[in-house]
Amino acid sequence: MSITVEFFGIARQRAGVATIEIEADSLGAAFDELAGRLPQWSTACIDDGHLKSTFLANVNSRTFITNRSHRLNEGDHLLILAADVGG
Amino acid sequence: MTHTPPGYHGRYLHVDLSTRQSDTHPLPADVLRRFIGGSGLGTWLLQQHTPDGIDPFAPDAALLFVFSPLVSSPLTTSAKFAVMAKSPLTQRINDSLSSSHFAIAGKKTGNDAIIITGKAESPTCLVISPESVRFDPAGDLWRLSSHRASERVREQLGKRFHVASIGQAGENLVRYATVSNDGRHAGRGGLGAVMGSKQLKAVAVTGDRLTTYAHPDELIAYSKDLSRKSFGPATAKYRELGTVSNLLTFNRLGTLPTRNFQQSEFADAERLAPETMSVTHERTRASCAACTIGCEHIFHLSSDAPPSPRATARGSAHGESGVRMEYENLFALGPLCGISDPDTVLRASQLCDELGLDTISAGGTIAFAMECAERGLLDVPQLRFGNGDALLQTLRLIGHREGIGDLLADGSRLASQQIGQGSEDFAPHVKGLELPGYEPRTLQTMALGFAVGTRGADHNRSGAYQVDFSNQVDRLQASPDDVRLAIETENEAAIMDSLILCKFLRGVFDDRLAAMAEMLHLITGWDINTAELQETADRIVTAKKSYNIRQGWTPAEDTLPQRFLTQAIPDGASAGASLTKDALQAQIQAYNLARGWTPDGYVVDESSVK
Numbered sequence: 298m299s300i301t302v303e304f305f306g307i308a309r310q311r312a313g314v315a316t317i318e319i320e321a322d323s324l325g326a327a328f329d330e331l332a333g334r335l336p337q338w339s340t341a342c343i344d345d346g347h348l349k350s351t352f353l354a355n356v357n358s359r360t361f362i363t364n365r366s367h368r369l370n371e372g373d374h375l376l377i378l379a380a381d382v383g384g
Numbered sequence: 385m386t387h388t389p390p391g392y393h394g395r396y397l398h399v400d401l402s403t404r405q406s407d408t409h410p411l412p413a414d415v416l417r418r419f420i421g422g423s424g425l426g427t428w429l430l431q432q433h434t435p436d437g438i439d440p441f442a443p444d445a446a447l448l449f450v451f452s453p454l455v456s457s458p459l460t461t462s463a464k465f466a467v468m469a470k471s472p473l474t475q476r477i478n479d480s481l482s483s484s485h486f487a488i489a490g491k492k493t494g495n496d497a498i499i500i501t502g503k504a505e506s507p508t509c510l511v512i513s514p515e516s517v518r519f520d521p522a523g524d525l526w527r528l529s530s531h532r533a534s535e536r537v538r539e540q541l542g543k544r545f546h547v548a549s550i551g552q553a554g555e556n557l558v559r560y561a562t563v564s565n566d567g568r569h570a571g572r573g574g575l576g577a578v579m580g581s582k583q584l585k586a587v588a589v590t591g592d593r594l595t596t597y598a599h600p601d602e603l604i605a606y607s608k609d610l611s612r613k614s615f616g617p618a619t620a621k622y623r624e625l626g627t628v629s630n631l632l633t634f635n636r637l638g639t640l641p642t643r644n645f646q647q648s649e650f651a652d653a654e655r656l657a658p659e660t661m662s663v664t665h666e667r668t669r670a671s672c673a674a675c676t677i678g679c680e681h682i683f684h685l686s687s688d689a690p691p692s693p694r695a696t697a698r699g700s701a702h703g704e705s706g707v708r709m710e711y712e713n714l715f716a717l718g719p720l721c722g723i724s725d726p727d728t729v730l731r732a733s734q735l736c737d738e739l740g741l742d743t744i745s746a747g748g749t750i751a752f753a754m755e756c757a758e759r760g761l762l763d764v765p766q767l768r769f770g771n772g773d774a775l776l777q778t779l780r781l782i783g784h785r786e787g788i789g790d791l792l793a794d795g796s797r798l799a800s801q802q803i804g805q806g807s808e809d810f811a812p813h814v815k816g817l818e819l820p821g822y823e824p825r826t827l828q829t830m831a832l833g834f835a836v837g838t839r840g841a842d843h844n845r846s847g848a849y850q851v852d853f854s855n856q857v858d859r860l861q862a863s864p865d866d867v868r869l870a871i872e873t874e875n876e877a878a879i880m881d882s883l884i885l886c887k888f889l890r891g892v893f894d895d896r897l898a899a900m901a902e903m904l905h906l907i908t909g910w911d912i913n914t915a916e917l918q919e920t921a922d923r924i925v926t927a928k929k930s931y932n933i934r935q936g937w938t939p940a941e942d943t944l945p946q947r948f949l950t951q952a953i954p955d956g957a958s959a960g961a962s963l964t965k966d967a968l969q970a971q972i973q974a975y976n977l978a979r980g981w982t983p984d985g986y987v988v989d990e991s992s993v994k
């Protein structure tokens with residue numbers, strides 16, 4: 298599955314890129330793939346295979362997801378956001 | 385309980401500007417424990433000092449500066465105070481918090497709160513120290529920006545004084561004028577106009593009265609640990625990018641209010657994003673007093689920025705090139721008004737600071753006027769979405785109450801009642817307070833928070849947006865089952881606003897209420913647990929509701945403007961998102977019952993909040 302990962306805020310700072318195309322069919326697979334492609338991002342944002350509590354994952358601007366086994370579909374946009382959106 | 389607990393002076397100062405008299409009154413220890421300080425204690429005091437149905441601009445209306453047990457402690461982000469009054473914008477309770485050395489100096493006057501009533505015969509600067517209360521003439525300060533006025537007062541009195549003051553918007557009774565201090569603002573609800581109505585240009589405070597701590601060694605150790613945590617990843621967003629980093633996130637999720645809430649995405653958001661502006665504009669960082677996080681990001685105007693329409697010929701040079709940007713002023717003076725030029729947004733924010741205008745209400749009211757003008761309901765040809773010159777000019781007119789500014793100085797609710805022709809349906813307010821930058825049709829737990837908020841549409845008293853940004857709810861489908869989650873955020877805010885502690889610390893705590901109970905214990909010695917804090921939070925929220933009921937609240941006020949209940953989001957990531965009146969009403973009724981009130985929101989037992 299080809300998906301687009303979009304980074305926002307601190308996640309983008311740590312990734313060093315705004316978006317990246319990867320192959321992944323689940324949230325866990327996406328994190329594992331990103332660990333190889335963007336190791337500095339993974340070190341900063343992933344803990345034991347999951348997003349650290351200061352970040353959120355969202356699919357297609359619609360659904361917030363946490364479960365590594367959550368299925369991703371071809372063309373999905375996986376957004377990595379700050380968990381704290383206080384303004 | 386009879387002894388004043390550590391962390392408190394156990395008294396408040398009452399100043400009457402009409403009679404030029406002042407006296408102090410004891411604060412019972414049980415009241416301090418039940419209402420803590422800041423917003424909670426202020427609510428209790430305001431109950432005692434507000435005649436039913438009083439005009440917020442009447443001399444007898446009370447204006448409060450309320451400190452807290454944490455002020456002056458080594459706990460990071462604790463240099464905060466609450467300004468409180470009946471709001472001239474909403475006619476309901478208003479607590480507006482700010483953060484500066486004014487909090488520390490104010491508490492060192494030896495008082496836990498300062499209550500001001502009456503009206504001065506001429507412009508006055510109130511000078512308060514432990515030894516005296518003085519009423520200095522302030523005719524030479526009138527018409528100065530709040531920053532210049534504060535500078536002038538400190539030149540005259542000495543740097544040991546710290547000053548809260550108003551700009552021209554407050555003098556001209558703009559109903560969303562701010563109270564400014566050290567470049568920070570108690571922004572919402574028009575408390576600067578209450579100061580103006582009393583001819584009170586400034587309040588200067590100094591002192592040397594310290595309070596003790598119940599467990600000083602443990603408090604210092606706890607404070608050091610908290611400061612260390614505040615440097616960690618939980619606050620990185622605030623340190624490195626600031627709240628402005630919300631902009632692109634909200635835009636991508638289709639929840640960024642745009643063109644007076646007609647859309648929820650802004651095509652030019654990238655231009656205004658901090659990621660872009662950090663490249664195109666010089667940026668520096670600053671922080672409030674006693675804060676180790678430092679979330680203030682100051683952007684400097686580029687050399688070819690539009691000229692500033694100055695507040696007055698005697699206007700301020702404050703921040704000539706540097707402007708503190710937060711998500712809320714960015715959204716309100718940018719996308720909400722269709723403005724995509726960063727320098728125009730910076731200029732507009734700067735002008736709000738100079739005049740002393742709440743940026744959210746200013747942006748919301750002007751965006752509303754732009755829509756009215758585009759629909760032919762207002763004959764002001766230049767008022768069009770995206771017209772930066774019109775935005776800057778209208779802000780100046782509002783601050784001076786000139787031309788169209790006189791109408792808009794009363795906020796979108798009163799302006800819409802004057803304009804009529806259906807404009808009330810898209811005036812972006814709840815109870816008169818303009819909505820902050822969270823689109824309620826796409827954040828439907830927050831929609832409830834806005835509707836029931838005692839000070840109106842507000843993101844600081846309800847943090848229900850946190851619930852919407854999670855997998856706990858479907859943010860596009862309001863459900864009565866979710867009200868408990870909304871209440872939890874409201875209760876947490878009630879305690880944080882009473883301690884007072886910065887909400888940007890939230891992420892560093894594993895168990896926030898437990899941490900707050902621990903801090904209170906170390907300072908006051910109270911054997912307090914999270915269950916008691918929950919009760920305290922319920923009491924404070926109910927006390928605010930009870931206050932509003934006495935001031936004329938009816939259930940019809942707890943709603944959203946018709947636009948949000950009849951129109952779907954037209955395009956973008958949230959296209960089709962809609963919220964019905966029935967769905968919102970079901971949430972509100974569930975909320976009222978969960979609070980222990982009647983289904984339509986009346987308080988059943990007022991005795992607990994007295």
Ligand code: SF4
Nearest residue numbers: 671672675677679886
């Ligand atoms: S985090 Fe920001 S708002 Fe909070 S106290 Fe620090 S500088 Fe002030």
